[in-house]
Amino acid sequence: MESSKNVHIDNILKRLEKNNFDAMFLANFNNIRYLTGYLSTSFAFLIIKENPIVYVSAMDMEIASKTSSCQIKKFESFNSLVDDLKEENIKKLAIEEDLTAGIYKKLDDFTLEISDFVNLERMIKSKDEISKMETAVNIAHKSLIELDVRAKQEDSWEEWACSYELGRIMRENGAEIESFDTIFASGADTSLPHSVPSHKVLETPILVDYGCKFEGYCSDTTRTFIYTEKQEEISSIVLEAHDKAINAIKEGVQYSEIDKIARDIITEYGYGDNFIHSTGHNLGLDIHESPNASIRDQNIIEKNMVFTIEPGIYLEGEFGVRIEDMVFVDKKGIVMGDLPVYL
Amino acid sequence: MESSKNVHIDNILKRLEKNNFDAMFLANFNNIRYLTGYLSTSFAFLIIKENPIVYVSAMDMEIASKTSSCQIKKFESFNSLVDDLKEENIKKLAIEEDLTAGIYKKLDDFTLEISDFVNLERMIKSKDEISKMETAVNIAHKSLIELDVRAKQEDSWEEWACSYELGRIMRENGAEIESFDTIFASGADTSLPHSVPSHKVLETPILVDYGCKFEGYCSDTTRTFIYTEKQEEISSIVLEAHDKAINAIKEGVQYSEIDKIARDIITEYGYGDNFIHSTGHNLGLDIHESPNASIRDQNIIEKNMVFTIEPGIYLEGEFGVRIEDMVFVDKKGIVMGDLPVYL
Numbered sequence: 001m002e003s004s005k006n007v008h009i010d011n012i013l014k015r016l017e018k019n020n021f022d023a024m025f026l027a028n029f030n031n032i033r034y035l036t037g038y039l040s041t042s043f044a045f046l047i048i049k050e051n052p053i054v055y056v057s058a059m060d061m062e063i064a065s066k067t068s069s070c071q072i073k074k075f076e077s078f079n080s081l082v083d084d085l086k087e088e089n090i091k092k093l094a095i096e097e098d099l100t101a102g103i104y105k106k107l108d109d110f111t112l113e114i115s116d117f118v119n120l121e122r123m124i125k126s127k128d129e130i131s132k133m134e135t136a137v138n139i140a141h142k143s144l145i146e147l148d149v150r151a152k153q154e155d156s157w158e159e160w161a162c163s164y165e166l167g168r169i170m171r172e173n174g175a176e177i178e179s180f181d182t183i184f185a186s187g188a189d190t191s192l193p194h195s196v197p198s199h200k201v202l203e204t205p206i207l208v209d210y211g212c213k214f215e216g217y218c219s220d221t222t223r224t225f226i227y228t229e230k231q232e233e234i235s236s237i238v239l240e241a242h243d244k245a246i247n248a249i250k251e252g253v254q255y256s257e258i259d260k261i262a263r264d265i266i267t268e269y270g271y272g273d274n275f276i277h278s279t280g281h282n283l284g285l286d287i288h289e290s291p292n293a294s295i296r297d298q299n300i301i302e303k304n305m306v307f308t309i310e311p312g313i314y315l316e317g318e319f320g321v322r323i324e325d326m327v328f329v330d331k332k333g334i335v336m337g338d339l340p341v342y343l
Numbered sequence: 344m345e346s347s348k349n350v351h352i353d354n355i356l357k358r359l360e361k362n363n364f365d366a367m368f369l370a371n372f373n374n375i376r377y378l379t380g381y382l383s384t385s386f387a388f389l390i391i392k393e394n395p396i397v398y399v400s401a402m403d404m405e406i407a408s409k410t411s412s413c414q415i416k417k418f419e420s421f422n423s424l425v426d427d428l429k430e431e432n433i434k435k436l437a438i439e440e441d442l443t444a445g446i447y448k449k450l451d452d453f454t455l456e457i458s459d460f461v462n463l464e465r466m467i468k469s470k471d472e473i474s475k476m477e478t479a480v481n482i483a484h485k486s487l488i489e490l491d492v493r494a495k496q497e498d499s500w501e502e503w504a505c506s507y508e509l510g511r512i513m514r515e516n517g518a519e520i521e522s523f524d525t526i527f528a529s530g531a532d533t534s535l536p537h538s539v540p541s542h543k544v545l546e547t548p549i550l551v552d553y554g555c556k557f558e559g560y561c562s563d564t565t566r567t568f569i570y571t572e573k574q575e576e577i578s579s580i581v582l583e584a585h586d587k588a589i590n591a592i593k594e595g596v597q598y599s600e601i602d603k604i605a606r607d608i609i610t611e612y613g614y615g616d617n618f619i620h621s622t623g624h625n626l627g628l629d630i631h632e633s634p635n636a637s638i639r640d641q642n643i644i645e646k647n648m649v650f651t652i653e654p655g656i657y658l659e660g661e662f663g664v665r666i667e668d669m670v671f672v673d674k675k676g677i678v679m680g681d682l683p684v685y686l
Contacts, residue, residue: 041537058619059536062659101447101457102440114444168507181520191403194384264509277399316405 006069008035008121012048015117016094017147023049023085024117027103030285031096031118033216038068045081045083051090055081061232078106085110094245101226119290125304129217130328133306134336136175136219137326140212141339143169149206149225149343159184159197166210167248175212179287183209190224191320193277193312205319211287218287219336220308222324223343234313235321239341241265241311242323245279245293249309249333255297262311263295272314280308283326291339305329306336349412351378351464356392356667358460361370366392366428367437367460370446373628374439374461376559381411388424389413392431398424412492421449428453466625468647472560473671476627476649477679479518479562480669484682486512492549492568492686502527502540508555518555522562522630526552533567534663536620536655548574548662554630561630563651564678565667566686577614577656578664582684584608584654585666588622588636588637592652592676597642605654606638614656626669648672649679 012035016024024144026046033039035046036054041063045055056064062260064072075081085093086109093107094115100253104112125133147166157165164182170178185195187203195207204227211219224233239260248261259279266275280293282305291299293307310324327333355378359367369375369389376382378389379397384406388398398418399407407415418424428436429452436450437458447455490509500508506527513521522550528538530546538550547570554562569578584605591604602622609618621637626649634642636650653667666684670676 041535041539063535095444097443097445099444100440101438101442101455102442104444104447105457112444114448164511164514168511171507173504177524192384193405198386 008118009048009052009070011121011198012117013050013070015115015120016048019094019115020092021094021113021115022090022092023047023088024115025099025107026096026118026254028096028118030190030216031122032058033283034122035118036068036070038064038070038072039216041261043075045075047085049090078103082107082109096229116290122284122289123291123305124302125284128143130304130306132215132217133219133326133328136179136212136214136217137337138174139170139173139214140210140219141337143173143175143212144208144210144221144223144339144342146173149208153186153202153204153206153225156201158199158201159186160199162202163197163210166208166226169261175214176216177213179211179213179283183207183222187318188319191314191316191318193314193320193322204228204310205321207322209322209324215283217287218283218285220283220287220324220326221337221339222310222312222322223339223341224321224323225343226321231319231321234315234319235323237266237269237271238311238313238321238323240326241275241279245309245311246325246327246333246335249301249327249329251301251303251329253301253332255291255293255299256295258293258301258309259295259297262309266311266313274313274315275311276314277310277312280310280324280327282307301329303329303331324343351461352391352395352413353383354464355460355483356393358458358463359391362437362458363435364437364456364458365433365435366390366431366629367458368442368450369461370442371439371461374465377465377628378461379411379413380405381413382559383407386418388418389501390428392433421446425450425452455502459633465627465632466634466648467645468627468649468671472627473647473649475558475560476562476669476671479522479555479557480564480680482513482516482552482557483562483564484515484680486518486555487551487553487564487566487682488686489516492551496545496547496549496568499544499596501542502529503542505545506540506553509551513555518557518628519559520556522556522626524553526550526565528620528663531660531662534657534659534661536657536663536665540608547571548664550665552665552667559628561626561628563626563630563667563669564680564682565653565665566682566684567656567664568686569664574662574664577658577662579667580609580612580614581654581656581666582665584618584622585652585668588652588654589668589670589676589678592644592670592672594644594646594672594674596644598634598636598642598644600636601636601644601652602638602640602647605652609654609656617656617658618654619657620653620655623653623667623670625650643671646672646674652676 278294312322314320623636655665657663
């Protein structure tokens with residue numbers, strides 16, 4: 001573990017030098033976890049330089065001392081952190097895209113530039129990371145089958161209770177937590193891509209977009225339980241888009257091309273305006289990582305990337321269908337897990 | 344509802360004018376929800392100016408059109424949003440402290456300044472908001488009693504299962520969701536203020552820091568279930584700090600004074616270094632809002648603020664005790680809910 005983490009820090013140090021940065025300032029919990037092993041519970045700042053250092057809140061000193069592979073120091077104040085950096089003659093700092101304006105302003109004395117140096121490391125997964133994601137997706141899939149959604153619908157369960165029971169089963173099967181708030185939508189609410197489970201008794205169709213974390217790594221899957229011929233017709237279009245997009249995945253192809261394949265199929269059937277989001281997104285420690293399989297993304301697919309393919313068609317006021325799987329890139333795209341599309 | 348929302352926007356417009364801003368740019372979901380009623384599921388930008396407007400993702404247009412009290416517009420690109428602002432001759436923008444560097448950089452053509460204009464509105468709660476928080480805290484308290492932590496310990500439940508069962512009971516009692524990931528710590532893990540529930544069978548003591556949301560508004564309570572004389576001794580010190588801090592709360596007092604009262608008591612007993620966080624924090628739509636009852640906070644307590652008082656003593660490797668209640672400020676501080684300290 002330790003040695004592979006140092007490889008990432010070494011790569012970032014090389015990029016910093018090549019781009020004339022003196023150091024990188026990180027505040028994102030998962031970036032710090034990825035590079036040091038320490039997951040903050042309050043706030044933390046990692047400075048990547050010759051001797052990387054993590055500034056840790058008093059509250060976290062015990063946990064950080066046990067888990068961080070980098071040197072740690074108790075955070076006293078922003079002024080003293082800034083003084084430390086100045087003492088080392090640091091002038092130009094690389095920062096993360098999600099650094100908040102509050103901290104950005106406190107680093108006013110430095111030249112700040114957003115860099116994707118950590119993302120470039122995180123987007124290519126190690127064997128260990130892929131294996132954790134496989135464990136997560138297998139736990140999630142097994143748990144959805146155990147939940148038996150059609151039986152729950154027959155027994156008049158409410159959306160929130162199904163969503164919650166699925167979370168319990170995933171934990172019982174070894175998951176840490178959901179990767180994101182489960183979407184357990186039914187009836188017309190399935191046309192809202194990010195519907196929130198309510199106290200409503202399950203209507204039909206039923207769309208479940210969910211996942212769990214295993215050792216920090218996320219899974220993400222969607223299945224739509226269909227009940228009518230119209231729903232079946234829409235679902236078969238979504239499935240065609242899903243399958244053809246996945247078949248087109250290979251090293252060297254642009255993300256936007258994958259989006260185009262899925263979008264073109266849905267458009268041919270006349271539902272282009274009803275596919276109102278991107279075809280997919282990378283994931284790992286975070287549920288949404290870059291790049292995205294979107295119309296504008298010019299990133300190139302590389303070996304050992306992991307991302308979702310999740311086309312959908314949303315008929316406002318009627319229903320929506322989405323089918324989502326995680327794909328791992330070897331030479332071609334390989335679907336992770338083996339959950340049937342129709343349950 | 345509509346009219347009270349416009350009052351907040353009107354107040355912000357006045358502050359913008361007084362401070363020579365042309366508009367305010369907001370991206371924080373709860374700020375946008377507070378001011379418009381619309382809660383984003385993906386991303387959204389609210390521009391406060393004479394005619395406020397919310398830029399909404401395609402995916403959210405349906406939900407925004409049903410819930411936003413401000414005009415909505417489909418977000419096309421950052422460039423077109425920036426063009427819209429320039430057309431209205433907007434040059435100086437107020438921004439939120441948590442705006443990300445990625446967006447900050449995209450607004451490079453404007454003069455940007457962090458402002459707390461929305462926080463100033465949000466820190467004073469309306470009757471309606473206080474009533475929602477009272478409902479949330481009552482649901483939470485009732486649910487903790489129903490869970491019966493001591494019985495669960497006798498039956499050898501695991502931490503995660505207790506935490507999850509508490510979540511189920513809160514939902515059954517009408518909560519939407521937890522206000523934050525429940526801390527259900529036992530044994531030596533109680534000395535970590537932000538411990539994560541594990542698959543460990545409950546040890547003693549047991550510390551539960553938890554809350555739920557009702558119509559978006561958070562509750563936040565901590566109880567420590569003690570089992571030994573030493574734990575009782577530490578707990579009595581924490582309780583003294585808790586009670587005296589609460590008794591000192593009234594309009595016009597500085598937050599830092601409240602922190603000092605709690606901290607001085609714990610320090611007198613020799614445990615000052617073991618109280619490793621602030622005494623409390625405001626809350627509302629977010630679990631942590633400003634101000635904080637911390638040593639440095641010079642904000643003045645005002646009527647209709649709601650915040651937590653949560654002193655703790657953490658003995659590394661042994662155990663920790665924290666007692667937390669929510670306090671609502673009328674003239675004096677009034678504890679919300681009526682959960683006994685010792686359960």
